[in-house]
Every structure is written in structure tokens, then in C-alpha cells.
Amino acid sequence: MSEPVISVRGVRKSFEDGRIVALRGMDLEVAEGEFVALVGPSGCGKSTLLHLIAALDRPDEGAIRVAGRALEEANDLSAHRAHEVGLIFQLHNLMPALTASENVQVPMFELGLPGRERRERAHALLAAVGLEGRERNRPPQLSGGERQRVAVARALANEPPILLADEPTGSLDSEAGATVLDLIERLRRERGLTVVLVTHDTGVAARADRIVTMLDGHVVGSSPNDRSAAAPTTRLAASTRVTP
Amino acid sequence: MFRAIVLKNLVRQRVRTSLTALGIAIGIATVLALGVITSGLKASLGEFVTAGGADFMVAQKGASDLSFSAVPEETVAALARRDDVARADGFELKITTLGSNPYFILYGFEADALGAQGLELREGELPAAADEIALGVDAAASNALAAGDTVVFEHRTFRVSGVYEVADTLRRSGGVALLATVQELGNRPGVVTAAYVTVAPGEDPVAVAEAIERDLPTLAAIADVDDYGEVDQGVRIMDAVNLAISLLAVGIGAIGVMNTMIMSVFERTREIGILRAVGWRGSRIVRMVLLESLALCGIAAVVGIALGLLATRAVLAIPTVSSFLVPSYAPEVFIRALAVGVVVALIGAAYPAVRAVRLSPMEALRHE
Ligand SMILES: Nc1ncnc2c1ncn2[C@@H]1O[C@H](COP(=O)(O)OP(=O)(O)O)[C@@H](O)[C@H]1O
Ligand SMILES: [Mg+2]
Numbered sequence: 001m002s003e004p005v006i007s008v009r010g011v012r013k014s015f016e017d018g019r020i021v022a023l024r025g026m027d028l029e030v031a032e033g034e035f036v037a038l039v040g041p042s043g044c045g046k047s048t049l050l051h052l053i054a055a056l057d058r059p060d061e062g063a064i065r066v067a068g069r070a071l072e073e074a075n076d077l078s079a080h081r082a083h084e085v086g087l088i089f090q091l092h093n094l095m096p097a098l099t100a101s102e103n104v105q106v107p108m109f110e111l112g113l114p115g116r117e118r119r120e121r122a123h124a125l126l127a128a129v130g131l132e133g134r135e136r137n138r139p140p141q142l143s144g145g146e147r148q149r150v151a152v153a154r155a156l157a158n159e160p161p162i163l164l165a166d167e168p169t170g171s172l173d174s175e176a177g178a179t180v181l182d183l184i185e186r187l188r189r190e191r192g193l194t195v196v197l198v199t200h201d202t203g204v205a206a207r208a209d210r211i212v213t214m215l216d217g218h219v220v221g222s223s224p225n226d227r228s229a230a231a232p233t234t235r236l237a238a239s240t241r242v243t244p
Numbered sequence: 245m246f247r248a249i250v251l252k253n254l255v256r257q258r259v260r261t262s263l264t265a266l267g268i269a270i271g272i273a274t275v276l277a278l279g280v281i282t283s284g285l286k287a288s289l290g291e292f293v294t295a296g297g298a299d300f301m302v303a304q305k306g307a308s309d310l311s312f313s314a315v316p317e318e319t320v321a322a323l324a325r326r327d328d329v330a331r332a333d334g335f336e337l338k339i340t341t342l343g344s345n346p347y348f349i350l351y352g353f354e355a356d357a358l359g360a361q362g363l364e365l366r367e368g369e370l371p372a373a374a375d376e377i378a379l380g381v382d383a384a385a386s387n388a389l390a391a392g393d394t395v396v397f398e399h400r401t402f403r404v405s406g407v408y409e410v411a412d413t414l415r416r417s418g419g420v421a422l423l424a425t426v427q428e429l430g431n432r433p434g435v436v437t438a439a440y441v442t443v444a445p446g447e448d449p450v451a452v453a454e455a456i457e458r459d460l461p462t463l464a465a466i467a468d469v470d471d472y473g474e475v476d477q478g479v480r481i482m483d484a485v486n487l488a489i490s491l492l493a494v495g496i497g498a499i500g501v502m503n504t505m506i507m508s509v510f511e512r513t514r515e516i517g518i519l520r521a522v523g524w525r526g527s528r529i530v531r532m533v534l535l536e537s538l539a540l541c542g543i544a545a546v547v548g549i550a551l552g553l554l555a556t557r558a559v560l561a562i563p564t565v566s567s568f569l570v571p572s573y574a575p576e577v578f579i580r581a582l583a584v585g586v587v588v589a590l591i592g593a594a595y596p597a598v599r600a601v602r603l604s605p606m607e608a609l610r611h612e
Pocket of ligand 1: 041043046047
């Protein structure tokens, strides 16, 4: 049994001097290569959890380990953000003034790649998300679905092993949403990514290996999906935690 | 591409960027114009204190303005008798109005000293009688006067005895007369404003100047512009005003840049959150903000220098000004103007830059 690639233990996160508690007693383990769908009512702490895994902030209490590293001990969270995780937001969150290619290149600055190599990698990534030839378009010139595909390409720019997606299809119509989801699934298979995806859509959740349900800042249910008969299931038992 | 991002951020708010740049440009133009003018003035003064090949000038110590300096003629004679002094030529200054120039400077020298002042006659003679004056070439040209013409000032009529060329600006746009004439005009018999001193061959001018100041404590020896403040507060005031206005320009510029950068950073809080979320280090964000500010001020510096040069030319087009001032385009003046731009950029961007990275990326992302 291998170590989980993401491990969240006893995490608490509050805002506004503790008046808003977004996460309390949050536990989650995700195995390498696993596809976890995170569901739960709005405001239950799903985004906060993803952001903490992505090291966008530090928890008040508890421990988070990602890819074998304890985040509370890491003093360079930028490196973690740049290399370990790729983030996709509900809204694409692209830089409006930059072209699609430049947007994909933004995370590569931390790799210190020469400009030529950056452009080539961006080109390949945009091709992988089906946007070949759109390199020079800026976000306002792209459709919602296309923008979200640029965001997927950007999330994968530094080849992180983990992809965190926060309602990536939430702002798209069903057709565009399906395209983006197919894309995420395909890339996950091709690249062996670990994926944690927040969704409200039961149809989307059904594609995951496991569905984790949250309520009031912690996990209230975790159930493996029937359809996942492949390797990950054997690891599920260990990574399933149900907090009453 | 990093530079491209910086430029795109500036271009996004074209009007704001332009107005801020214009504000700083005006500040830089002011600093430049003041620099050109004050260093021009100092150059004129520098010429003045050693005019005619003298080693230094002596005047009354502590005078608030050189025109108030009074040195008894006997003192000048005593100076001339010293072994370490070759010549001491006392002169009286009178500032009066000639034509459109309200700062016409008339120098009075003893007849024998007049010949030793390095004046090259273009026409006519040096003044030899009480009602004669000779004019510098610029004074003659701007008033369309030639030898033989008459001029009136201080209710007296003078005959122009000649027109001379000379190295220093002040005397080119001024005139000379006999000492007694100028003393009478100023109603200051028996005293002179100052004296030009040439040391005896083989003597060290610095040592002689010190010896004179020691022997005659009421006198100050002035060998260059920096000494000039001992006999004229004007230079000190000019320096102080120059510094004050420069600091004011820097201050106002920095506040303008800070305001613009704070707005621009604040508006982009969410974007900065995204940049940090994809792994940009705080230092890179700080660099981005500082570079934006530097680019903004760089543009402003170029525009400001151009404006400053135009302003200087406009000021110099006034004949009165050009009569005592040749603009000095010393490199320091431009370096100072550029330095103002850089200082303003860094001060103005420091706070916004720090502010941009202080927020956690998570907080930044929630920003609308
Ligand atoms: N930066 C923040 N400041 C204040 N409150 C926050 C912040 N981030 C999240 N919250 C609050 O924490 C709770 C959980 O938010 P979130 O994680 O976004 O929930 P979800 O993504 O499940 O809808 C909500 O009540 C939300 O308003
Ligand atoms: Mg959310």
C-alpha cells in the first residue's frame, strides 16, 4: 500500500477572525492516480480545501501532505504551487491582456525556461487541449469553453502530478462542459494525473473513482464509484475516511 | 515576455498612465529647467569672480548681497601694496535700467585698471571722462547702440565711448565707466564694491587669499562660486530654492506614481492572486510592479527632459535673463532629472508592491 499523494488531517480553516469556519476536522486522503469528485452544498468548504492543498494559504490547524511533503514545513510555497499542483477555477481566471499562449507560459517562468522553449511547450499544450492555431487569441476573443481549455493547458504547464479543479464546468453550457470534462479525463489517463474535482453535477461526479461528500467543513461520506474496477480501487479502502 | 506583461499592464490604462507620466514629466521638467538655469547662473558668477584674469575677488565679508558690499578705497590700496599681490583693482557695481534690461550692470574701474580688464574694443575707446561709458557687445546690440550715441540712465546723459568684447557674460551684457562716475551714481564716495586681486608671480593664490582674510578680517576672498555665498546670500537662497523645488517635484511625483500604482495594483488584486497561485514568487510580483513604475517614470523622464529644455528656451528668450545667464547643459543636470524619475518610480511603487504580495493568494483570488 503506497503513501497517499494527498493527505489532509484534522485541518481547520477560519476567516474573519474565526467568525467564519470554512473547514473543521477536515480529513482526506487521495491515492496516486485517483480521480476524486468532491461534492457538497455551496459554502461547505470545497474551494477552501482545494486552495489549501494548492498552498494558496495555510490552515489554522492540522497537517497537509502533498507528494510526500508536509506543507507546514515548506518555507517555499511558490515552488509547491508551481510544480506540484495545477489549479483550474470555476471562472477561467486567465490574464485578459495576454494571449492564450502567453497565459499558458505564465507558470513556466518559475522553471527558468528560455522563451523559445516556453513557446514551444505552450504550443504543444494548446494543441493537446484542441486549441491549435489559437495561440495568439486573447481571452475576450475565445468562447467560455475555449477559455477553460486554455486554463487546463495552463494548469498543466509545469507538468504537475496533481490537478485540482474547482467546478471547472460550472460556468459552461453542457456541451462545452462535457468537452472540458472529456479533456480532463483524457489528460488524466495519458499523464497519470491525480485529480480532485469539485462539482455540483451528479453526472460529472459519476465519472470519478470516488465521490467524497462534504458538509459544514468536513467529510460526511466517501463512496467508491461502481464503474472503477481498475487498479485505484485496491487503494480506496485505505484512503476512504468517513467522518461522522 | 515578462517585459511584455509589464508593458501591457501599463497600456491597459492608457489615460491614467499618460496623465501620471505627464505629471511626473512636469516635475522632471521643472528640475531640469531649474538645474540648467541655476548652473548657468553659477557659471556666470564663476566667470564674474575671476573676470579679467584675476585670481580671486575680495569683498566685504557677510554682505547679504554683493551690491551692499563696501570696501574702503584705502583698503584696496593697502592690498595692492602687499608683496604677495601683483594687482588689486577695486570696482564699484551699479545695477540700473538700460532700455528693456532692468538688470544692466555698470562697472566702475580706475582709469589705469580699465585697460587691464581684458576688454577688447570693437569700436571707439574706453571711457576717459565722467560722462562716458563703454558697452559690452550684447548690451550694445540689444539696445542698438554704437560708439558716439548717447544713453540716459539715472537721469544723466552719457556718451557711448566704445563697444567691447569680453569673455564673461555679465560684462558682455553690461558696461564700464570710470570709478568716480559709478560711485557718484550710487552715492557711495570713497568705497568700492569689491576688488579683483592678481597674486604676485610665484605666489599660491589660495595661500594669499587666506593671508588676506587673516590680515583683514572684514574681507572675504572669493575664488569660485562656492565661496560666493560669503558675500551674497543670493546663491545660497538659489541653491535652497532649487533643492526645495526639486524635493517638492519628487514628492508630488512620488505621490502621483504611488496613487496610480496603488490603483493599478488594487484593481489587479485578483490577477496577482492568479499569478501567485500558478507559482510566481512574491519577488517576481514585486519586480513586475517596480518595473511597471520604472517604465512609467522612464517615459515621463524622456518627456520631462524635452519639456524642460523647451521651458529653458522660453525663459532664455527673455532678454533680461539672457543678459546674465548662458544655459549650462551639464551632464549632472540630466542625470539629476533622470535620478528624480527613478527615485519617484521606486518610492511610488514600493508600497503598492509590498501590498500586492502581502495578501495570501487565496484572499487575493476572492477579490472582485
Ligand atoms: N477569504 C475568505 N474570507 C472570508 N470568508 C471566506 C473566505 N473564503 C471562504 N470563505 C467562507 O468560507 C466558507 C466556505 O467557502 P468555500 O470554501 O468557498 O465553499 P464552497 O467552495 O464549498 O462553496 C463560506 O462561508 C465562505 O463564505
Ligand atoms: Mg467554491
